[in-house]
Amino acid sequence: MFENILENKKGKKVVLLGNEAIVRGALEAGVNFVSTYPGTPSSEIGNIFYKMYSSGKFKGYFEFSTNEKVAMEAGIGASFSGLKTLVAMKNFGLNVALDALLPFVYTGSKGPTVIIVADDPSCHSSAQSEENSRFLASLAHIPILEPSDPQECKEFVKLGFALSKQFEIPVIVRTTTRVAHQRSLVELNSLSSNKFKGSFQKNPDKFITLPPRVLEMKKELFLKIEKIKSFAEKSDINKSFKGKSGLGIITSGISYLYAKESLARMDLDLGLLKLGFFNPLPVEKIEKFIKSLPGKQKKILILEELEPYLEKEVFILAKKMDCQIEVVGKKKDFEIGELSPDKVDEIIADFAGYKGGKEKKDLSYLTKDLKSSKRAPRLCPGCPYWLVVSAVKKAVDIKKVVFGGEIGCYMLFGSASIKMQDYLFCMGSSVGIGHGIKKAIAGSNDKKLISFVGDSSFFHAGIPPLINAVINKSNPLIIILQNDTTAMTGHQPHPGAFNVQGRIKIEDVVRGCGVKNLKVIDPVNQKEFIETIKKFLKNSEVSVIIVKKQCIQI
Amino acid sequence: MHSDIKSRKKAKPTKKKSVLPKKEKSSDDFSLLIVGTGGQGQITLLNVLAEACLVENFDFRSSELHGLSQRGGSVKVHIRFGKKVNSPLVPKAGADLIISLEMQEALTSFIFSGPETRFLINKKLIPIFSGKSLTEKEVLNVLEKSGNEVYLVPAEEICLEELGNSLVAGIYLISFASFNNLIPLKPESILKAIKKVVPKKFLELNVKAFNLSSKKS
Numbered sequence: 174m175f176e177n178i179l180e181n182k183k184g185k186k187v188v189l190l191g192n193e194a195i196v197r198g199a200l201e202a203g204v205n206f207v208s209t210y211p212g213t214p215s216s217e218i219g220n221i222f223y224k225m226y227s228s229g230k231f232k233g234y235f236e237f238s239t240n241e242k243v244a245m246e247a248g249i250g251a252s253f254s255g256l257k258t259l260v261a262m263k264n265f266g267l268n269v270a271l272d273a274l275l276p277f278v279y280t281g282s283k284g285p286t287v288i289i290v291a292d293d294p295s296c297h298s299s300a301q302s303e304e305n306s307r308f309l310a311s312l313a314h315i316p317i318l319e320p321s322d323p324q325e326c327k328e329f330v331k332l333g334f335a336l337s338k339q340f341e342i343p344v345i346v347r348t349t350t351r352v353a354h355q356r357s358l359v360e361l362n363s364l365s366s367n368k369f370k371g372s373f374q375k376n377p378d379k380f381i382t383l384p385p386r387v388l389e390m391k392k393e394l395f396l397k398i399e400k401i402k403s404f405a406e407k408s409d410i411n412k413s414f415k416g417k418s419g420l421g422i423i424t425s426g427i428s429y430l431y432a433k434e435s436l437a438r439m440d441l442d443l444g445l446l447k448l449g450f451f452n453p454l455p456v457e458k459i460e461k462f463i464k465s466l467p468g469k470q471k472k473i474l475i476l477e478e479l480e481p482y483l484e485k486e487v488f489i490l491a492k493k494m495d496c497q498i499e500v501v502g503k504k505k506d507f508e509i510g511e512l513s514p515d516k517v518d519e520i521i522a523d524f525a526g527y528k529g530g531k532e533k534k535d536l537s538y539l540t541k542d543l544k545s546s547k548r549a550p551r552l553c554p555g556c557p558y559w560l561v562v563s564a565v566k567k568a569v570d571i572k573k574v575v576f577g578g579e580i581g582c583y584m585l586f587g588s589a590s591i592k593m594q595d596y597l598f599c600m601g602s603s604v605g606i607g608h609g610i611k612k613a614i615a616g617s618n619d620k621k622l623i624s625f626v627g628d629s630s631f632f633h634a635g636i637p638p639l640i641n642a643v644i645n646k647s648n649p650l651i652i653i654l655q656n657d658t659t660a661m662t663g664h665q666p667h668p669g670a671f672n673v674q675g676r677i678k679i680e681d682v683v684r685g686c687g688v689k690n691l692k693v694i695d696p697v698n699q700k701e702f703i704e705t706i707k708k709f710l711k712n713s714e715v716s717v718i719i720v721k722k723q724c725i726q727i
Numbered sequence: 728m729h730s731d732i733k734s735r736k737k738a739k740p741t742k743k744k745s746v747l748p749k750k751e752k753s754s755d756d757f758s759l760l761i762v763g764t765g766g767q768g769q770i771t772l773l774n775v776l777a778e779a780c781l782v783e784n785f786d787f788r789s790s791e792l793h794g795l796s797q798r799g800g801s802v803k804v805h806i807r808f809g810k811k812v813n814s815p816l817v818p819k820a821g822a823d824l825i826i827s828l829e830m831q832e833a834l835t836s837f838i839f840s841g842p843e844t845r846f847l848i849n850k851k852l853i854p855i856f857s858g859k860s861l862t863e864k865e866v867l868n869v870l871e872k873s874g875n876e877v878y879l880v881p882a883e884e885i886c887l888e889e890l891g892n893s894l895v896a897g898i899y900l901i902s903f904a905s906f907n908n909l910i911p912l913k914p915e916s917i918l919k920a921i922k923k924v925v926p927k928k929f930l931e932l933n934v935k936a937f938n939l940s941s942k943k944s
């Protein structure tokens with residue numbers, strides 16, 4: 174199963190998924206410690222390490238942590254103990270981990286540390302928001318590398334470790350769905366040993382971020398970034414290609430591949446600068462690129478997905494250089510959703526005044542009048558959640574109850590055929606927001622509220638809001654869906670999962686949080702389930718039903 | 728329209744209509760889309776095709792999506808291979824071949840199809856639970872209107888009848904594409920790739936599906 178990833182032949186070419194190449198890069202770099210919480214499009218990284226670790230093929234340490242903040246903290250501990258450390262998550266995970274990450278950039282790493290953050294432009298596999306993790310560049314001052322394809326995924330992870338080692342700072346490798354879930358040829362290098370023996374040496378000056386030391390650390394951080402910038406100026410992961418006119422394109426990540434293809438398709442000879450470093454930007458290299466464009470009239474197109482970060486930076490830079498230089502980006506519409514070969518064709522054709530292309534005639538006009546529906550995802554036939562839907566629908570008039578939803582397979586409770594969802598936010602929030610609503614509508618006694626939360630989500634972020642509801646005395650009915658796995662993202666284990674040694678019982682946690690009204694139910698017993706819902710909805714304190722039935726896909 | 732295979736015109740290795748006149752086929756690549764619904768084994772097919780490309784010394788790039796769509800939603804896998812491939816996504820109207828594991832899904836890929844795109848379609852309808860489905864006749868009508876070359880193959884039925892297992896329909900279809908020159912990959916390369924990719928337990932069955940497709944064409 175991991176034949177390609179574990180192939181130890183230097184120079185051999187294999188086809189790898191971007192995420193597989195990230196794993197390979199970490200193995201080649203000799204990673205010792207890996208922690209993660211799943212989330213598409215980064216999940217395969219953890220899945221692969223998990224399988225390799227459980228089958229004895231990975232000699233380092235691996236864990237699925239309870240959430241991303243905890244994964245980050247575990248990684249920080251490993252790094253402080255001298256280990257080569259990889260932490261992986263999707264963009265939303267970064268938000269959760271941010272509180273630990275910011276001071277980590279101040280203290281810097283000891284063991285080299287790479288953090289993988291996967292964005293999902295177009296929200297192919299994400300609810301919540303179309304988050305662009307590049308904002309971290311200005312918030313956290315952390316170096317960020319942006320690969321375009323699996324080969325670069327592997328190389329950039331290794332470069333990340335090398336940078337981290339040289340400058341003692343964690344490094345982010347940022348992917349997007351079309352990079353993480355792209356397969357292409359990767360040339361392998363040799364594997365390294367992953368065995369480890371960490372040791373923690375006391376060093377309060379480095380690890381304690383109390384003021385006034387914390388501000389000195391910030392100063393040291395800025396100095397590091399200056400040095401890394403000099404490194405970036407010379408690095409060959411920022412590549413420039415000469416053109417024949419005063420027009421040039423600056424791009425990075427997947428957009429680079431689209432740009433190359435569009436230019437070839439239109440037979441345009443424009444200058445092209447591909448940035449592997451997103452932060453710190455190799456400003457002199459960009460200047461040199463702009464200057465190298467032939468002629469006096471220079472015009473630069475910035476090709477990047479989502480919000481215009483590069484565009485703003487290059488705009489300021491160009492204005493400093495020479496007011497004649499024109500910097501253009503994409504239209505506002507294209508800040509929503511990912512770029513595509515067709516959008517990039519349009520952008521570049523506009524930019525270069527290219528008129529050669531005929532309108533591409535696709536066949537979609539033939540399906541315009543068809544009255545068929547979009548094939549929306551749905552719960553698997555036989556999913557235990559169907560039993561939850563049927564019981565709730567029998568117990569209450571769904572129009573009269575507020576339903577809190579969350580991400581997980583059970584987000585499909587919001588689908589048109591089920592209609593049991595009135596808000597959907599981040600992990601754990603069905604409980605937290607439910608409490609707020611219940612407090613706000615206190616007095617209007619007929620309004621009932623049911624919050625659904627999955628078991629992995631409960632451990633991830635559901636416990637503090639449960640405690641909050643108990644202690645601040647509101648009365649939502651919380652239905653915890655214990656299907657014994659993290660189903661949505663590919664059936665990873667969690668602290669209460671069936672395949673975890675010493676698994677934690679959710680009912681023990683709930684009781685420990687002070688919940689008095691608690692029932693554990695097998696949803697096959699519909700009658701008991703329906704009656705419990707009815708009864709618990711009358712309670713003036715928090716009530717919890719734990720619905721125990723395994724996902725049929727495990 | 729025959730219920731079996733609509734068109735038996737022997738296909739030559741593809742030539743795509745120019746959408747942007749000059750250097751439209753800049754990198755000499757072949758663009759393939761595998762469409763279907765979640766859980767139809769697209770990733771195995773992708774792995775087989777990737778290995779077959781390695782055997783033939785082709786460059787290869789593909790793009791897939793994971794997550795919610797796996798729960799029975801529409802799934803599209805983009806594959807491009809050839810001497811040099813720049814990007815993993817098939818552009819609008821740019822597919823040379825569309826392999827559809829379900830009939831209605833073939834129509835969802837029309838944005839990627841031009842007049843010269845070929846279709847190889849598994850003759851199977853999976854109802855759309857979230858709304859209105861199309862009938863076989865409605866799908867065929869649209870395909871006929873397009874005037875494109877369409878191969879409609881009851882791959883699941885054939886595999887079930889001959890091998891007692893319909894799960895290998897996808898392997899049957901990509902082998903069919905190769906034997907009928909719908910895809911510029913030699914059958915030997917596909918077979919080699921199957922042997923490399925498919926787990927031992929299922930290898931014999933998959934090789935049988937491969938052989939079966941050669942007989943039918």
Ligand SMILES: Cc1ncc(C[n+]2csc(CCOP(=O)(O)OP(=O)(O)O)c2C)c(N)n1
Nearest residue numbers: 212265266580581582627628629630660661
């Ligand atoms: C902070 C954050 N990390 C990761 C994700 C990705 N994600 C979406 S749902 C989910 C887990 C769902 O598991 P569970 O709560 O057990 O529900 P199930 O899918 O099993 O129904 C994850 C990890 C996310 N949305 N936000």
Ligand code: SF4
Nearest residue numbers: 553556582660724725
């Ligand atoms: S994967 Fe499991 S939890 Fe998700 S819909 Fe299917 S059966 Fe239900």
